[in-house]
Amino acid sequence: MSAICCFGEIMLRLSPPAGERLVRARGFDAVYGGAEANVAAALAGFGCPAAVVTKLPAGELGSACVSVLGSLGVDCSRIVRGGERMGLYFLEKGASLRPSKVIYDRRNSAFACSMREDWDWEAILGGASGFFFTGITPAVSDPAILEDALAVCRREGIPVSCDLNYRPTLWSPEKAGPVMRSLVDGVDLLVANEEHAALLLGVTAEGEGADRHESLCRTLAERYRANRVAMTFRESLSADDNIVSACLFDCGTFVSSKPYRVTGIVDRVGGGDAFTAGLLWGFRCGWDPQRTVDFAVAANALKHSIPGDMLIATAEEVERLASSDGTVRMIR
Secondary structure, rough: OOEEEEEEEEEEEEEEEOOOOOOHOOOOOOEEEEHHHHHHHHHEEEEEOEEEEEHHHHHHHHHHHHHHHHOOEOOOOOOOOOOOOEEEEEEEOEOOEEEEEEEEEOOOOOOOOOOHHHHOHHHHHOOOOEEEOHHHHHHHHHHHHHHHHHHHHHHOOOOEEEEEOOOOOOHHHHHHHHHHHHHOOOOOOEOOHHHHHHHHHHOOOOOOHHHHHHHHHHHHHOOOOOOOEEEEEEEEEOOOOEEEEEEEEEHHHHHHHOOOOEEOOOOOOOOHHHHHHHHHHHHHOOOHHHHHHHHHHHHHHHOOOOOOOOOOHHHHHHHHOOOOOOOOOOOO
16 A cells, blocks of 8 residues: 655654652653654554655754654654754643643754755655645744745645644734645545644634534535535543544535543543544445544543553554444453
């Protein structure tokens, strides 16, 4: 099978021990992550060839990151090396009524400073079976780079998937909206939530529950010529207790997932990325929309039990959760 190429920045994540405040931290746990790399890692775990397309500095940190991704089965052959530094982000994990907090230190990173001539998209996308990006990528780099990649995808018939993934600390809605409306036009899969669909794409709906969600998905699909639209939903009862669910509009068919209540959350970062990877895996397998969204939201829920940015799980483990009643029993 040919690889799905995931284009975006990879950062080094630094977190104080669980429950500790950043202002009191005297040590940090270090992992690598980033939305697109998270999707690639999850896909590789499912058994789907996936490649990360990014730019990393040529030094030891960049090499360590490549080693970690390679150990997870991710194709790193399309990574460009160069630049001055790797982007960082600091994560303070929330607890109870205290929410988690992220502080970015990614300005002037190798990826952010990359230029159009760094990317030979004809070669990078040669033989690719898909292309994935998020709204974070044009927020931190020149959007013209993405436009070049998408032009090749259109010419070569490569399906494109996008998660809006709006980050208000990176750019304003006034700047993000026009850029994202142009980039998502004609994608095969658009992943969003209600807030970002309204804020960036100008799409809202009336009503409640599944009818409202179906109306939103259909309108997004029609307005932006997307074959598939997925939306995720999260109810945060506390930092440790969330309910996650989703819906999928797939070529005219609308389905909703069952909800999962995830308690004792180990790490919620990357849940949405696991969801997107689950969708792409379901499409690759040729599943019907209901099975696909059920698998994807189970992947999202399972990610909450795994430390770090990335879902480390097999397709069989996700399937086991998706087909269960939610009861957790020891496997032996």
